[in-house]
Amino acid sequence: MRQYFDLLAANFKMTVRNVQALFWLFVFPLIMMSLFGVVFGGGEAKPKLGVVDLDQTKLSRSVSDGFGKAKVVQLYKITTVKAAKDRLKAGNLDGVMVIRDGFAIELGQAIKTNEAARMSAFAPPVNPLRPGAASLVSRKAPAGKAKPLVPAKVDLYYDPSATFASQVARGAVANVLGFVDRAAGRAPSLIALQSHSVRQNNLRYIDFLVPGIIAMTLMNSAMFGLAGTIVNYRERGILRRLKVTPQPLTTFLGAQITNQLLFSILRAALLIGVARALFDVHVIGSYLTLLLVVIVGSLAFVTVAFAIASFSKNREISDTLSNIISMPMMFLGGVLFPVDGAPAWIQPLIRVLPLKYLGDAMRGVMIKGDSLKTISTDLWVLVAVTVVFFFISLKMWRWE
């Protein structure tokens, strides 16, 4: 075991000191992601909030105008709920707020009920600190016993799994309504915000791209980094040199693979971190599931890399083979652009590309919040790839 860790430490050192490898491992995918993100991603402006005012009272208008003044969202006034929802689904809006018909009356009732409760408790009447929405309704408390408080309702439609922007839109709505609430005299909520989730069909390109880039780097670092290293070690006689020591090959290769996994995880973390900082890309699903996807995907391509290394006489051959295998996957594996709409005749080819399954699993967890169960088919395909190529490389392995 100690030999294994000694080797792993040595491998780690060698990787960190190899500036060229570091560039391809870390800098290149970052540049690629950033360039694609900036060129095709489009700058993200303020969250776009659609407001449908069905009440059409002075009060309801003042509520929706409040958002315009708040300046945290860009406000779009839309006349019908259906139109607003359609625009939300199409991704043109980040959230839709619907002020129901009768909002002003409901709010008035709520305030009256609230005041009555206060009066009966000998509470002093509340003066709003500034003229707000609440001052627009009568504050005359009706006599009689206290009625249960029914808050006025506002509906909010947004996609909880989607972008940062929709979360901001939701927060903004809650905030502004909270301000109305406070102006009306604190206490129990007078306005109930009822959230409804709507699955947005469109995702930003960058949301699509980041999981794809991570999947691609898992493939490339194995196919070019690992396969090249093994072939290089064989060409230079390092494998033979190892063979005359008591060190088992399994320990040696085990340390190589662990090193590969370690850097794959580091790289995925870095890419996600940068994507988050630059493009507001968020991981919706579980990080643990994502880690599992990274490991399973990495292992699949590690075994493919070993098969390539076993098959190749020298570095030129292994690089050529890696190119032949990885190129179709780069373009047909759904990494840089979706391939679900590709012509039917090419779909069978797409279905045999391991990168497609890795990309789908990665994307499922990252942008759809898929559970382990949802992506299990993708993972099993990758496990099958691992097993098949493990035996191929075992059969074809050569020391020299």
Add this chain to the structure above:
Amino acid sequence: MNVIEVNGLVKNYGDLKAVDNVSFGVEVGEIFGILGPNGAGKTTTLEMIEGLRQPDAGSVSIKGIQVWPDPGATKALIGVQLQTTALFDYLTVREMLALFGSFYRLRLTREKIDGLLDAVSLKDKQKSRVNELSGGQQQRLSISLALVNDPEVVFLDEPTTGLDPQARRRLWDVVREISSRGKTIVLTTHYMEEAEVLCGRVAIMDAGRVIEIDTPKDLIDGLGAEVKITFRSDRNLELAELKSATGASDISKADDGYVLHTSDVQGSIVGLFGHAQKSGSAIENLSVSGADLEDVFLHHTGKGLRD
């Protein structure tokens, strides 16, 4: 006492008999050389002893332990420097030694690593990365790696090939230093002066066979009291005529001149000039010297070591 016993080793590659019934013993503490031209089967023989290549027939034992069919048992007893310097880039000299120590389940102490560095005089390069070392330094590091497990026998496969004369001499010192520490050393070379200077005994190999095994001195003395006369000529000389004119025991045309062996120096030189005068050619760069291992090889195989 023999630390290595090699008996009737055979290795065929298709129709090519790479190693053809090779037998010899290596004594404890000696420097044993295998001398021969490229393709003689030196490296293949060495690899079968090291446990890298399984022989088609014959047996090898190290300290009484059979190497084949399972070479695992003898790995800890031997240290190996392969023909290609198999080193990891991006590790320092010290780190390489420590890593190779771990391959033998050893944790090398500071002092132990210092000792290894001293043996190959790489102390001042201990913090350098492998790719910053010169060819000779890499070769010396490679030899020190063969010593990390304190082996009984050290195998050096063409340790000086590709080195400049100065680096080669430095490496000879390293080999002598290791030998003085009580290690048995088996080395291959195609430089006859290397075998002559370093080795206690030499096995001369050609075309997969061992031609002769003895100390360099006895091998050379075995040629008789012959001396070697080398010269150039401005014209092409007929070898058969030249031989009868000079009374040489053998004569051959080397790279840019002629080499003849004779036990009668005076008679041969007189004969040579007589022949030159008769044929109207000029003799240049004439030199007379004692025989060396090159001549032993030539004598047995009829060809030069570097052909």
